[in-house]
Amino acid sequence: MTHRLVAVFGGDGIGPEVVAQARRVLDALDLGLTFEEGLVGGAAYGRTGHPLPPETLALARRADAVLFGAVGAPEYDALERALRPEQAILGLRKELGLFANIRPARLFAGLEDASALRPEIARTIDLVIVRELTGDVYFGDKGRRRTKKGLREGYDLMRYDEVEVARIARVGFETAASRSGRLLSVDKANVLDTSQLWRDVVNEVALDYPAIKLQHMYVDNAAMQLVRAPGQFDTIVTGNLFGDILSDQAAMCVGSIGMLPSAALGETGVGLYEPIHGSAPDIAGQGKANPCAAILSAAMMLRHSLRLPEPAERIERAVGAAIAGGARTPDLGGECTTGAMGDAVLAAL
Template identity: 50%
Template structure:
C-alpha cells in the first residue's frame, strides 16, 4: 500500500519529534511492505517567518492532496506579541477549519510502568483507559464577532460561543460510535446550568442517545468533570464536549499519564485527510537540545495508521513497541524519576525501532 503523508514540523521541538516519527513510520513500512512518501510544508511561526502568514495557501493545498497529515507543534515566545491572526496558533486553528476536522480524539491510557511518574496515587491511575472527544471547529475559538471595541467610553472585548445543531449532533454521534466498540458509556460534559449553548448540547445528546440503546449516556457539568477526572478517572469511557472545555480537560488528563509528552491526538472529519499531532506544545525552552519525548508523536502516527489508513496491525505494532520500551525502563527527562538514566530524543526513537524489529523477528 502506498500513502502520501504531509509533514508539518512547525516550531520548537516539532521538527525533532516529527523526524523521530518518520523514522518509525519508515520501519513500519519496511516490515509490512508499504510505501510512505512525505511532503513537507510550513505552519505556525516558521510559516510566519518565511511567508508572513501562519497558514500559507500552499500548505493547505498540500494537506488536501495527502492521505494523512502529521504535525509537530506550533508557537513560541518569538511571536507572542503578534496580533491574533498573526500568531502561530492561528495556523493550527486554520488548518483544522480548512480541512473540516471537527472531531479531536485524545486517548488517555495509563502505562503501568509509568504509574509512579504521575503526581496522583497509583491506585487512582492504574487501569485508566478513556477517550476525550473534543469538538474542534466551533465554539469560542471560531465564533464571530471576536474583537476589542469601545463600550461606554472604555475598552471592551467580546468572544462569541456559537454552535449549530448539526455541528453538535455530528460530534456527539461520533462519540457514541466510539463508545459502541469500547465500554459503551458516554459522558457528555457541558455547563448547562449557565450557558444556552450547553443546554442545546444536552438536548441533542439526549436525542442522539435514543439511537444507541446499548450505550449509557451521562451528563456532567464541566467543573465537576475536571474534579472527577483527577479524583476517579476510571469512571470514564468516552468523554464528549465542546471545543474549549475539551482543550482544557484533555491537557488536564496529561497528569494521568505523567507527562504531556505521552498523549497523542487525532483530528478527523468526514472526507478530508486526518491531522495527527501530539498534545504537547512546542517547548521552546528545550528545542534543539535533543531532550524532547517523541512518544506522543509516534503514538499519533499510530493513530494515523489506524484511523486514516485502516492499518490496524501496524498501529498495534507501534502501540506495543511503545509499551515495551517503557516496560524496559527507558525514559526521557519528562517521565524519568530521580536517578534514572535519561535518553535523548534520538536514543528513545532508536529503542522504539529496536522494539519493532524484535517483535517482527518473533512473529
C-alpha cells in the same frame, strides 16, 4: 503496497524533533508511504509572511493524512492574531473540515510514579476524550471594544448550532460503541445556554444509540472526578473549550503531556495527527523532548486514515515495551534524549 501521501508539518520548537522520531518508526515499518514536508506556524511566517501559506494548504488537501508537530514561539506573540503561528492549526482544522478530535489517555505500565495521582488510581486510567474542534469560543465572534464607560473590553462568543452538536455527538456514540458502550457528555448546562442546547441535542442523538449508556456531567465536576476517580470514565464527548482543558488535565494524570497523541477527523477522510503538547521553545534543540506522543499519533494515523490497524498496534506495543524497559525522557523522570527514546521504541519494534 499502494503509495499513500503523508504531509509532514513539523512546525516550530520541538515539533520537528518529535515528528522526526515518528518518521523513523514509520520508515522502519516499510508501509509504502510517501512523505512530503511543508511549512507551518512561525517557521512558515518567517519564510512566507503567513503561518499557513497556500502551498502548505494545497499539500494538506491532496494528502491522505497530515502528521503535525507543534506551532508557536514567543517572538511571534506581538503579531496580529491572524498571523500568529497558532492560526496554522486552526486554519487547517477549518479548511479541512476537521471537527472531531480524538484524544486517548491511558497509563502505560511503569509510569505510575510519573503520574500526579497515586499509583493505584493512575493505573485505572483508560479513556478517550472526543472534543469538538471547529466551534465554541475558538471560532465565535471575538474582538476588543470600549464600554460606555470607556473601559477596554474583550469578548469571545461561545456558540454551537444543532448540526455541529449532533455530528460530534455521533462520533462520541460511535467511539463508545467501539469500547465499553458508556458515553459521558460534559457541559455546563446549569449556566450556559450553549451547553443546554448541547445537552438537548445529545439526548436526541442518543435515541439512535439505545445500546449506549449515556450520562451527563458538568465540566467542573468532571475536572474534579478526573483526579478523584478517573477509572470511572471511558468515552467523554465535549465542546472545544472544555475538551482542550480536560485533555491536558488527563495528560498529567497519565504521567506527562508528552505521552498523549491525538487525531483530528472530519468528513473528507483526511485526518490530522499531532501530539497534544505545544512547541516548548524553552527546550527546543536540546534533545529533551518526549517523542512518544508524536509516535503514538503516527499510530493513530495508520489506524484511522490509512486503515492499517496491525502496524498501528505494533507501534503502540513498542512504545509500551520501551517504557517498561526503562526508557524515560526528562519529563518522565529519566535521562533519555529525544533520539534515544526513538531508538528504544525502534528496538522494541
